[in-house]
Amino acid sequence: MTHKLIKREILHKGVVFDLIVDHIEYPSGNGLVREVAKHPGGAVIVPVLENGEVLMIRQFRYPIQKTICELPAGKLNPGEDPENCARRELEEETGYKANHFEKLTAFYTTPGFCTEQLHIYMATDLIELTAGQKLEEGEESISLQRVPFRQAMDMIREGEIVDGKTIVGLFLAQRDIMHFT
Amino acid sequence: MTHKLIKREILHKGVVFDLIVDHIEYPSGNGLVREVAKHPGGAVIVPVLENGEVLMIRQFRYPIQKTICELPAGKLNPGEDPENCARRELEEETGYKANHFEKLTAFYTTPGFCTEQLHIYMATDLIELTAGQKLEEGEESISLQRVPFRQAMDMIREGEIVDGKTIVGLFLAQRDIMHFT
Numbered sequence: 001m002t003h004k005l006i007k008r009e010i011l012h013k014g015v016v017f018d019l020i021v022d023h024i025e026y027p028s029g030n031g032l033v034r035e036v037a038k039h040p041g042g043a044v045i046v047p048v049l050e051n052g053e054v055l056m057i058r059q060f061r062y063p064i065q066k067t068i069c070e071l072p073a074g075k076l077n078p079g080e081d082p083e084n085c086a087r088r089e090l091e092e093e094t095g096y097k098a099n100h101f102e103k104l105t106a107f108y109t110t111p112g113f114c115t116e117q118l119h120i121y122m123a124t125d126l127i128e129l130t131a132g133q134k135l136e137e138g139e140e141s142i143s144l145q146r147v148p149f150r151q152a153m154d155m156i157r158e159g160e161i162v163d164g165k166t167i168v169g170l171f172l173a174q175r176d177i178m179h180f181t
Numbered sequence: 182m183t184h185k186l187i188k189r190e191i192l193h194k195g196v197v198f199d200l201i202v203d204h205i206e207y208p209s210g211n212g213l214v215r216e217v218a219k220h221p222g223g224a225v226i227v228p229v230l231e232n233g234e235v236l237m238i239r240q241f242r243y244p245i246q247k248t249i250c251e252l253p254a255g256k257l258n259p260g261e262d263p264e265n266c267a268r269r270e271l272e273e274e275t276g277y278k279a280n281h282f283e284k285l286t287a288f289y290t291t292p293g294f295c296t297e298q299l300h301i302y303m304a305t306d307l308i309e310l311t312a313g314q315k316l317e318e319g320e321e322s323i324s325l326q327r328v329p330f331r332q333a334m335d336m337i338r339e340g341e342i343v344d345g346k347t348i349v350g351l352f353l354a355q356r357d358i359m360h361f362t
Contacts, residue, residue, distance in 0.1 A: 011192060011193050011200070012192050012193070012200060012202075012216075014202075014216045015214060015216060016216050016293070016294045017216065017218075017294060019192070019193060019200050021193075021195075022243075024243075033196060034243045034244075035193075035195045035196060035197050035198065036243065036244045037198075037218055037244075037294075037295075038244075039294075061289075061292040061293060062203075062205075062215045062217065063215075063217045063218075063219075063292060063293070063294060063295055063296045064289055064292050064296060064298075066292075068289075068292060070292075105337070105338075105340055105343075106340070106343065107343045107344065107345050107348060108242075108245055108249075108343055108344055108345060109290050109291045109345045110290045110291055110295070110297065110345065111242040111244060111245045111247075111249060111343075111344055112197070112242060112244070113197045113198060113218075113220075113244060114218075114244055114291070114295075115244045115245055116291065117245075118345075156286070156353070157286075157353075159286055159287070162286075162287065162288045162289055162292075163288065163289055163292055164288050164289060164290045164291065164299075164345045164346070164349060165345070167288060167349050167352070167353075168345060168348050168349060168352075171348070171349075171352040172337070172338075172348075
């Protein structure tokens with residue numbers, strides 16, 4: 001690209017993301033402002049039990065003021081390997097650990113205004129931990145749901161699953177799961 | 182939810198989104214900060230030609246500093262009907278209009294920190310406009326690509342399509358397109 005960065009403002013250093021405003025200039029002399037939510041990225045897990053059920057969580061999402069059904073997921077710690085993040089978040093949010101992780105893809109949630117990249121893993125050979133979930137403050141509303149895979153696909157078509165990363169993860173796991181179950 | 186809003190700060194009124202920081206309190210007395218990117222939402226179009234090709238666009242995305250392949254899409258104007266937005270963005274970004282729109286779903290891109298909801302439409306019975314694309318400043322880098330549907334699905338699996346809404350839109354259109362072509 002041929003734009004030039006004239007000025008960068010860091011408007012907010014956040015808990016989840018920072019807000020950066022870049023003032024850029026095109027060769028024509030025209031200026032533009034680009035707002036960027038700088039996000040550390042994260043990992044999403046598609047945990048599939050031997051009977052073909054997917055471990056999902058229901059949680060209240062503050063921005064949309066709704067409780068929705070999602071795949072377990074979480075933010076990368078600084079420098080963290082995405083697969084480590086997937087292992088950690090699976091244990092914390094579901095109380096299960098997996099012996100096998102397979103990377104399905106990585107994608108950008110909203111590349112028009114945010115840097116967030118999510119790494120998706122399918123997790124199999126699952127073992128329930130005796131300790132259960134380890135939830136952080138504000139996550140108390142997380143409840144575990146075991147959903148047969150075909151039912152989860154129907155929930156997407158019927159608008160009952162409305163979370164982007166969950167739709168992407170389930171669709172990408174589809175071929176493997178049909179094979180696995 | 183049983184939290185109480187103590188204080189709301191509007192840290193930024195933006196071009197694409199506003200940044201809101203809510204200070205909330207739980208019944209335990211513990212406080213939390215919730216950062217919310219308030220986004221107007223938008224429409225995504227899966228435009229399918231009679232020969233089974235999907236109209237896609239390649240564009241430079243500033244936050245990730247990459248040129249990527251996406252479905253056409255755009256933000257809702259205040260009070261705008263999502264299907265109108267889909268019609269408008271299809272014409273502006275591709276230079277085509279469609280005689281038939283079918284709503285596939287609506288989903289949240291990042292419900293953990295952003296309000297953005299995207300409405301996805303499949304567009305068929307397409308006509309190329311003589312005027313071509315109508316691009317805004319900063320969209321000069323948009324180029325049109327006709328991708329056979331099966332190839333687009335392969336591009337998802339191979340990590341060549343990395344945009345969340347595009348993956349969701351193509352997967353949801355799959356059943357209809359297989360029927361249509």
